[in-house]
Amino acid sequence: MTNYSQMTVFGHRFAMAIIGAAALALSIVAPAAQAAEWPTEPITIVVAYPAGGGTDSAIRAMTNILSEKLGQSILVKNVGGAGGGVAAAQVLKAKADGYTLLATNSTSLTLAPLVQKMPYKMSDFVNIAILGEFQNAMFANKDKPFNTLDELVAIAKKENREITFASQLAIDRLLMQYIAKERGFKLRSLPVSGGNGSVQAVLAGDVDLSFSGGSWAPIVAAGDAKALFAASYNRLKLAPNLVSMKDLGFPFGVTSHISLHAPAGTPNDVIKKLAAAFGPAVAGKIAQNVGEKRYMDMTFQGPEAADATMKKERETYEKILKVVPDAK
Amino acid sequence: MFNNLATAAGDIFTPLVIIYIIAGVLIGYIVGALPGMNRTTAIAVAMPFTFTMSPAAALSFLIGINKGGAAGAAVSAILLNVPGEPSAVVTTYDGYPMTRAGKAQKALKIALLASVAGDVFATIVLILLARPIARFAIGLGPIELAAILLFSITFIAAVSGESFLKAMIAGFLGLLLSAPGVDIETALPRMTFGFIQLYDGVPLLAVAIGTLALSEILVQIDAGWRGEYRYPRPPDDSGSEADRRLNFAEFVKISPAVLRGSLVGTWIGLLPGLGATLASFLAYTWVRRSSKNPETFGKGNPNGVAASESADNATVPAALIPVFAIGVPGSLSTALLMGAFMMHGLTPGPFLFKDSGDVVYAIYLGMILASVALLGVGIFGQRIFSLVVQIRESVILPVIVFLCVVGAYMESGGMFSVYLMLIFGFVGYFMKKFDYSFVTFVVGYVLGPMAELTLRQSLILSKSNPAVLLGHPIAILFLLLAVFSIWRFAIAGARSMQMERPTSEQDKKTQPETEEKT
Numbered sequence: 001m002t003n004y005s006q007m008t009v010f011g012h013r014f015a016m017a018i019i020g021a022a023a024l025a026l027s028i029v030a031p032a033a034q035a036a037e038w039p040t041e042p043i044t045i046v047v048a049y050p051a052g053g054g055t056d057s058a059i060r061a062m063t064n065i066l067s068e069k070l071g072q073s074i075l076v077k078n079v080g081g082a083g084g085g086v087a088a089a090q091v092l093k094a095k096a097d098g099y100t101l102l103a104t105n106s107t108s109l110t111l112a113p114l115v116q117k118m119p120y121k122m123s124d125f126v127n128i129a130i131l132g133e134f135q136n137a138m139f140a141n142k143d144k145p146f147n148t149l150d151e152l153v154a155i156a157k158k159e160n161r162e163i164t165f166a167s168q169l170a171i172d173r174l175l176m177q178y179i180a181k182e183r184g185f186k187l188r189s190l191p192v193s194g195g196n197g198s199v200q201a202v203l204a205g206d207v208d209l210s211f212s213g214g215s216w217a218p219i220v221a222a223g224d225a226k227a228l229f230a231a232s233y234n235r236l237k238l239a240p241n242l243v244s245m246k247d248l249g250f251p252f253g254v255t256s257h258i259s260l261h262a263p264a265g266t267p268n269d270v271i272k273k274l275a276a277a278f279g280p281a282v283a284g285k286i287a288q289n290v291g292e293k294r295y296m297d298m299t300f301q302g303p304e305a306a307d308a309t310m311k312k313e314r315e316t317y318e319k320i321l322k323v324v325p326d327a328k
Numbered sequence: 329m330f331n332n333l334a335t336a337a338g339d340i341f342t343p344l345v346i347i348y349i350i351a352g353v354l355i356g357y358i359v360g361a362l363p364g365m366n367r368t369t370a371i372a373v374a375m376p377f378t379f380t381m382s383p384a385a386a387l388s389f390l391i392g393i394n395k396g397g398a399a400g401a402a403v404s405a406i407l408l409n410v411p412g413e414p415s416a417v418v419t420t421y422d423g424y425p426m427t428r429a430g431k432a433q434k435a436l437k438i439a440l441l442a443s444v445a446g447d448v449f450a451t452i453v454l455i456l457l458a459r460p461i462a463r464f465a466i467g468l469g470p471i472e473l474a475a476i477l478l479f480s481i482t483f484i485a486a487v488s489g490e491s492f493l494k495a496m497i498a499g500f501l502g503l504l505l506s507a508p509g510v511d512i513e514t515a516l517p518r519m520t521f522g523f524i525q526l527y528d529g530v531p532l533l534a535v536a537i538g539t540l541a542l543s544e545i546l547v548q549i550d551a552g553w554r555g556e557y558r559y560p561r562p563p564d565d566s567g568s569e570a571d572r573r574l575n576f577a578e579f580v581k582i583s584p585a586v587l588r589g590s591l592v593g594t595w596i597g598l599l600p601g602l603g604a605t606l607a608s609f610l611a612y613t614w615v616r617r618s619s620k621n622p623e624t625f626g627k628g629n630p631n632g633v634a635a636s637e638s639a640d641n642a643t644v645p646a647a648l649i650p651v652f653a654i655g656v657p658g659s660l661s662t663a664l665l666m667g668a669f670m671m672h673g674l675t676p677g678p679f680l681f682k683d684s685g686d687v688v689y690a691i692y693l694g695m696i697l698a699s700v701a702l703l704g705v706g707i708f709g710q711r712i713f714s715l716v717v718q719i720r721e722s723v724i725l726p727v728i729v730f731l732c733v734v735g736a737y738m739e740s741g742g743m744f745s746v747y748l749m750l751i752f753g754f755v756g757y758f759m760k761k762f763d764y765s766f767v768t769f770v771v772g773y774v775l776g777p778m779a780e781l782t783l784r785q786s787l788i789l790s791k792s793n794p795a796v797l798l799g800h801p802i803a804i805l806f807l808l809l810a811v812f813s814i815w816r817f818a819i820a821g822a823r824s825m826q827m828e829r830p831t832s833e834q835d836k837k838t839q840p841e842t843e844e845k846t
Contacts, residue, residue, distance in 0.1 A: 046741070050660065051372035057667040063376055078372070079741035082510070082527030089524055090742055116515070119524055164789075170515065190470075190788050191512035193781060196656050196663075200600060203654070204469040206789055218655050218677045286379060286671060293670035 038270050041099055042073045045260075048087035048104035050080040054214060054294050055258050058132060059103045061290045062281035069277035082118075083169065084108030089119045096263040098270035101128065106257040107171050110314040114321060115170050122314060125261040128271050129278045130301035130309050132258040132291055134213035135238050136171070136231035141205045142224055149228055149248060152208060153183050162188040165209045166201035172211035174317070175231055175254050177324045182250065199225075213256065214295030231255075233316075237297045252316050257309065258296065275302045336384070336689035340697065345385040349694060352389040353701040356396025357709055360403070363410045363541040363728050364735025366533070367397025368661045375668055383672035383687050388694025390668050391648070394661055395698050398604065398641045399443035399706060403713045406435045406633070410541045410728060414532075415604035415640045417540060417770055418612045422625060422632030429628050432714050437574040438630050439637045440706035442586045446638030447699050449590035450597065450645040454652065455692050459681075462653030465598050468802065470785035473599065475803035475810070477779045480602075482813035484609045484771050495765040502772020505530050512781060513788075525744040529777055534736045534745035535752050539769070542732045542749060543756025545725050550757075552721060578630065585615045585631040586638045593642025598650060603659055604643040605774045609767065611639035645695060651676045652688070 043066075047056045056078060063074040079087035084104045094100035102125065109122045138149075146152040156163045163180070167173050167189040180187040190207050192198050195215035202210045202225050210216075211231065217239070219225045230236045230244040233253030245253030260278065262271065281287060282300040291298030301309060339345070352374075359370040370393050378386035401416035406423030419439065426435035453461070468476075485499060508519040509529035520526040589611040596607035615635035616625045625632050647662040655677025657663040669676045674684050681688055716724065736749035759766065790796035797804055 051368070051664055051667075053663070053667075057671060060376055060667075061379075061671055064379065077741045080528065081740065082524050085524050085527060086740070086742070117517070173515070188788065189513075190785055191781070192785070193512075196600065199656055200466060201469075203466045203656075206469045206785075218675055218679070222677060222679060224654075289673050290671055293673065293675055 039072045044075045045101045045103050046087045046091050047078050048084035051078045057290050061286040065281040065284045085118050092120050096265035098266050102261045106259040111317045126264050127306035128260040128274050130257045130259050130306045131282050132296045132298040134256045135236045135295050136213050137216050138209050138228045139216040139225045141202050153185050156185050162186040164207040165189045166192045166198045166207045168192050171254050178320050217295040332685045332689040335686045336693050339384045339690040340693045348385050348389045349392045349697050350701045352392025353396035353705050356393035357400035357705050360397035360400025362731050363404045363412045364537050364731035369738050371664045384690030387691045392698040394644050398644050402439035402637050407716050410544050414536045415608045418608045418636035422629045425628035436710040438633050442634040442638040443641040444703050445586045446590040446593050446642035450594045450642040451695050453594050454645045454649050458649045458653045462650045470782045471800045472803045474782035474786045475806035479806040479810040482810045484613050485768050495768045498764040499768030499772045502769040503776045505773040506776025531740050531745045533739040534749040537732050537735050538749040538752030539756030542753030546757040547760050582634040585634040588615050589635040589638030590642045593639035594646040597643030597646025604640050607639040607643045608636040611635040
């Protein structure tokens with residue numbers, strides 16, 4: 001900082017004023033000066049889920065290329081909890097200098113603050129990139145006597161029973177309550193923990209339907225389960241033959257993405273540099289491998305495209321919440 | 329199969345791969361032995377280093393870390409009474425008393441042999457029976473799991489401690505700890521006091537490190553202040569040659585306990601989400617119950633160490649059974665391993681054998697090699713580690729406190745867990761001081777969340793109609809066993825209430841030794 005020995009000569013107040021002015025000057029000058037040679041420190045990516053999950057393995061698969069492109073080491077820190085909420089709250093407290101990033105499921109920013117009390121809002125973050133899209137779908141045990149949503153609804157109505165549903169996240173609860181309202185059936189949800197919980201509930205035959213962001217694909221491929229429909233409005237990129245919400249006649253569908261954010265106020269140049277490094281990292285072989293195996297569509301979207309995607313996701317959730325206002 | 333094996337052997341028996349495997353086991357062993365560090369973190373940190381390895385080498389390396397970690401946790405449990413992970417809590421019961429009696433080397437050897445035996449047993453089960461067993465395991469829904477958990481809780485509680493009342497208090501305190509979090513049905517926060525960090529429940533590792541590791545340090549500092557320890561501490565490894573060696577006759581003596589531990593570990597390991605902690609508690613309880621002199625347990629009975637360690641290690645390969653066969657991980661560390669499979673282009677599940685049979689057999693061979701490496705690393709490692717007991721406490725205690733803080737921080741990546749860990753360090757200290765049962769406490773908070781989830785799932789599925797049970801014979805069996813356990817518990821409880829004073833006085837006088845002479 002400034003030369004301290006000189007300050008003692010002047011009065012205390014004057015010294016404070018200098019420090020204040022210096023700090024002010026620094027804060028104005030710093031971003032520009034910083035951006036040119038940024039990054040000069042290791043970059044921490046806070047993954048909002050425990051190690052081993054989809055988001056985590058995707059990020060870890062990118063670290064090699066990232067550190068090569070940015071010339072700094074990349075630290076991955078897993079901060080699980082509250083469906084991504086704990087990590088978001090933590091990153092929000094970090095300096096907006098691009099050295100602390102949040103890798104999360106986009107719904108933790110677009111949906112969670114709408115349905116739960118969260119200590120942050122979507123506008124607290126800037127979007128750096130979308131790194132991939134989860135291939136969300138509904139699936140059922142292979143032995144169930146229905147192959148489509150309509151058949152299931154017909155059976156449930158005929159037998160005058162509720163449709164049982166393994167629910168793990170806000171996004172699937174919202175979607176199913178919306179569908180139930182539109183199609184006029186009663187829902188009974190079985191809370192499960194994580195994608196494995198929903199797979200297990202289906203394999204054990206405990207529920208009619210289950211939602212997952214990719215865990216459904218291998219067991220469907222193995223013939224142990226059947227996919228009923230994609231949760232998104234348009235068809236899924238990795239499962240183009242699966243009917244989507246649009247095909248079923250709904251005006252909405254839900255999506256979730258692996259998204260990358262920084263606290264609001266992060267300089268634009270830094271965001272651009274980051275996005276430029278993440279592009280090739282997403283396209284890299286290991287990340288694509290992970291995407292293929294985990295059933296995530298690893299397609300990169302830069303800052304502007306990410307803004308649009310996040311905005312659209314948010315609007316969809318707001319619209320659905322109007323239909324089912326007390327959905328949790 | 330033999331064709332596969334030949335190709336696989338070519339992949340695995342190269343100097344480089346063997347070095348990777350040994351390195352993996354070594355890393356795991358050291359990390360496991362350090363209190364506060366755990367193998368899950370080690371695997372997560374090591375994973376990027378495996379990108380350049382061949383899939384089989386990478387997976388063997390990571391599984392090696394997992395195996396080493398499970399075995400290493402016994403070291404600090406035995407030498408310092410500081411369990412590195414909840415699953416090593418049980419090892420302290422008889423391991424540390426053995427150290428106090430100058431038999432640290434022997435306890436470490438028993439732990440190592442039991443670990444390797446449990447590990448090999450479960451690996452063989454994995455290789456031979458993965459597919460049919462996994463099919464069976466996945467068929468066990470919430471109703472069966474809830475019944476198994478209820479039985480486990482009552483079974484373990486029945487043998488805890490000397491005071492029935494205190495055991496109950498500790499158990500309910502443990503259960504209470506599992507209450508905060510977002511309610512699984514309504515998605516509303518429950519007892520979170522506005523902390524978003526509590527939405528997923530109290531971070532269990534922080535509680536575990538605090539109550540298990542930090543509290544022990546506080547107890548030792550306390551003892552130091554009171555002058556109960558000579559300073560520096562005399563070497564605890566001062567026993568005679570016979571106390572250090574493990575001869576064949578002794579090995580034969582512990583083998584039934586090892587077998588029981590391996591069976592329990594394999595069974596619990598392959599069921600989704602139950603975990604190593606439950607396995608080691610159940611194995612210990614089973615061995616203690618079937619022993620002719622159960623009163624010697626907790627005072628340095630080698631069978632206690634053997635049961636707990638074999639069960640702990642058997643869960644590692646067993647948890648891979650559902651991963652290999654159907655692609656569903658049973659624990660956090662196996663979920664990580666499954667992530668590693670995918671990064672290397674392997675799809676765990678039904679297609680794994682068909683698509684990449686060679687790799688699977690190579691991994692099998694790698695796992696067996698890892699068991700051998702574990703034996704080697706353990707034998708050399710424990711010689712070095714057992715010197716730890718001779719280090720001055722003024723050096724070793726701060727180091728452990730440091731590791732506790734780091735471990736808690738790494739779990740959740742924030743200071744919240746560290747504060748929580750510190751608070752529970754004091755809770756654990758007072759529990760030790762006033763002789764509250766750690767068994768029921770740990771069982772309460774480790775199994776609480778799982779028991780709640782499966783129980784509520786069962787209630788939803790059955791629409792709270794008990795008649796549904798008729799379709800679930802396995803659940804009925806375990807519920808009956810639970811009723812039996814409670815009955816035994818009540819009797820034991822009533823008895824201990826009557827004789828509380830005299831027994832606990834006696835216990836303090838008759839320290840270890842008893843088992844060896846009988």
